Amino acid sequence: MDVKSAFLNGYLQEEVYVEQPKGFVSPHSLNPMFKLKKALYGFKQAPRAWYDRLTQYLIDNNYRRGGIDRTLFIKHYDHDIFVARIYVDDIVFRSTNKTKVDEFVTVMSSEFEMSMMGELNYFIGMEVKQTSMGIMLNHSRYARNLVKRFGLESGKEFVTPMNTTLKLDKDENGRVLTKAFIEA
Numbered sequence: 001m002d003v004k005s006a007f008l009n010g011y012l013q014e015e016v017y018v019e020q021p022k023g024f025v026s027p028h029s030l031n032p033m034f035k036l037k038k039a040l041y042g043f044k045q046a047p048r049a050w051y052d053r054l055t056q057y058l059i060d061n062n063y064r065r066g067g068i069d070r071t072l073f074i075k076h077y078d079h080d081i082f083v084a085r086i087y088v089d090d091i092v093f094r095s096t097n098k099t100k101v102d103e104f105v106t107v108m109s110s111e112f113e114m115s116m117m118g119e120l121n122y123f124i125g126m127e128v129k130q131t132s133m134g135i136m137l138n139h140s141r142y143a144r145n146l147v148k149r150f151g152l153e154s155g156k157e158f159v160t161p162m163n164t165t166l167k168l169d170k171d172e173n174g175r176v177l178t179k180a181f182i183e184a
C-alpha cells in the first residue's frame with residue numbers, strides 16, 4: 001500500500017511560518033507571512049510529522065507499535081494476528097485472516113488517500129518471492145546494481161572473500177587481533 005502525498009498529511013507540532021510566493025497576493029491577508037498547520041514536502045519536519053500522525057492513527061485503532069522496531073505495528077485478535085511495517089510512505093502488511101487485511105485497507109483508506117500496489121515483489125532493496133512453500137527473500141538485484149554503479153562488472157570474482165589456507169583458532173588469552181598481528 002502506498003500513501004499518496006504522505007508528507008502533506010503530517011500536522012506540525014511547532015510553529016512554522018512561510019512567506020508568500022513572489023507574484024502571489026492573498027485576497028484574505030495583506031500580511032506576507034503565513035502560519036502552516038500541516039507539513040509540506042521539503043520541510044525537515046515533514047517525515048516526522050507524517051510518521052507521528054500515522055502512528056497515532058494506528059494506535060487509536062488498537063494497533064500496538066513494536067518495542068524494538070518502532071515502524072512495526074501489530075494487532076492481535078482471538079486466533080489471528082495482523083502485522084504492518086511502515087517504510088516512509090509505503091505500508092507492507094499481512095494477516096493470518098483475509099478479513100483483517102480488508103479491514104485494515106478500509107480503515108486506512110478512510111483517513112488517507114491510498115493506492116494498493118498488489119503483491120509484494122520488491123521492498124527496500126530485497127526481492128520477495130511468495131510461493132506455496134513460503135516467502136523467499138534475496139538481495140541479488142540490489143547487489144548487481146551496486147556492482148554496476150561502482151563499475152566493478154569486469155572485476156575478478158572470488159568464491160570466498162578471504163584466504164582459504166588461513167587457520168583460525170580461538171584466542172585463549174582474549175587478545176584483540178590487529179591487522180599487523182594477522183599478517184605476521
